[in-house]
Amino acid sequence: MAMTRHFCFREGFIFNSLDGLVPQDHLVRKLDTCIDWDFIYPYVADLYSPVGRPSIDPVILFKMLCINILFGFNSMRRTCRECDMNVAYRWFLGIPFEEKVPNYSTWSQNYIRRYHDSSIFETIFDHVLDQLQAHRLLDLTTVFGDSTPQKASANKNKYQDVEVDVVRKAYEFELLKEINEDRREHGKKPLKQVSDVEYQFDEQTGEEIEVEVKxxxxxxxxxxxxxxxxxxKGEKEKCYAYSHQTFCERHGFVVAFKTVPGNIHDSVSFFDVYHPLFAKFGKEIRNMALDAGYITPAICRAVLKDDIRLYIPYKRPMTKKGFFRKYEYVYDEEYDCYVCPNIKILEYSTTNRNGYKEYKSNPEDCRDCPFLSKCTQSRNHQKTIARHIWEEYKEETFWLRE
Structure with a gap:
């Protein structure tokens, strides 16, 4: 076969429509068929002025965001360039070749000025979920929850030391109430509620005034x-990041989400996602599967009290090598005490503010115990075991072993 040299022709005209250039099986065609994008207009109407020069079509801006995520560009600057060059993306946006695609500056300024402080993204997310549910595409019998860290575009060596308020846990008041009930049953004084207000003497007026304390x-x-x-976390590199707390159903559809700073533990941000999820889909959820990092008494209690079966992977006890593990000490619910491997009693001592009941052994029993070296290293030869007042909820969870 003779060699043929192709003539490089770059200035020709294409006599075809955008629709004819986009393959029929392209993902953008499926998107355009499945979603009627006009639903966005009523939601963003209040964010635009009734007078002034015409704006960029808001549907185009949100479609560009979909292209950015679905095709993995991870950069709106690159997304704008790709939309300008790619025929399929232009067809999806409805922008012919003779018109310019919004550049990065236009998109970012629209986001900053109109959408950044609004709830439009959550509104669109809820609308899509409602459509999925209306068409019976969601299977909410079992939901799966976990968080994913995303590295922020920030240098870990450029920081400042700041003082911030400690956010109270959602269940803190209810926990204290049960702590005090438990302390009363054991004949101990209740703990005082930590107040956000204290009284100070005002020298000018001679009266006591309320001062907010956090x-x-x-x-x-x-x-x-x-x-x-x-x-x-673990062996991962320390960095500035965000954490995306996400719940999905059996088919992989995300049904609830929350983005928080990376220094907030999963078990803390869980409640910000779980409560709205249960309020919306609680009647349909029967099972919930979570990562081992969520195994806290408060989470187990919240889920099980809502009549949802909780499945969590088994986590090996964090016990020092060579020592007895906690499950080797048997808890007697009737007498509210622990029995050690040497058949000695650890009696109730107190219930602390964190909700843990402390059980302590008799030092006289431990002093000459043959298992002392495997039990405790305390100087007074006394073993202490902590049990949360909501521990029974953890024991009711279903453990998944690998």
Missing amino acids: ETRHIKQSKTDPECGLFH
Whole structure:
């Protein structure tokens, strides 16, 4: 076969329509067929002025965001360039070749000025979920929850030490109430409610005035992105990141989400997602599968009290090598005490503010115990075991072993 040299022709005209150039099996065609994008207009109407020059079509801006996510560009700047060059993306946006695609600056300014402080993204998300549910595409019998860290665009060495308020846990008041009930049953004084107000003497008026008091802590806040948090878990590199708390159903559809700073633990941000999820779909949810990081008494209690079966992977006890593990000490529910491997009693001592009941052994029994070296290293030869007042909820969960 003779060699043929192709003539490079780059200035020709294409006599065809956009529709004719896009393959019939392209993903953008499926998107355009499945979703009627006009539903966005009523939701964003209040964000635009009734007078002034014409704006960029809001549907185009949201379609560009879909292209950015679905095709994995991870950059709106690159997405704008791809939309300008790709025929399929232009067809999806409805922009012919003779018109310009919105550039990155146009898209970002629209986001900052109109959508950044609005709830439009959550509104669109809820609308799509409602459509999925109306067409019976969601199977909410079992939902799966976990969080995914996403590295922020921030240098971990550029930070400032700031003092921030400690956010109270959603269940803190209810926990204290049950702590005090437990303390009364054991003949101990109830603990005082931690108040956000204290009284101070005003020298000018000679009267006591209320002063707001909040618990604070110091954190390393990024100078580049103050909203992210310093994330560090296991062997992963310490970095500034965000954490995406997500719940999905059996087919993989996300049904609830929340983005929080990376320094917030999964078990804390869980409630911000779970309560709205249960309020919307609680009647349909029968099972919930969570990662091992969510195995806390408060989470187990919240889920099980809503009549949902909870499945969590088994987590090996964090016990020092060579020592007895906690499950080797038997809890006697009737007498409210623990029995050690040497058949000695650990009696109730107190219930602390964190909700843990403390059980302590008799030092005289432990002093000459043959298992002392495997039990405790305390100087007074006394073994202490902590049991949360909601521990029974953890024991009712279903453990999944690998």
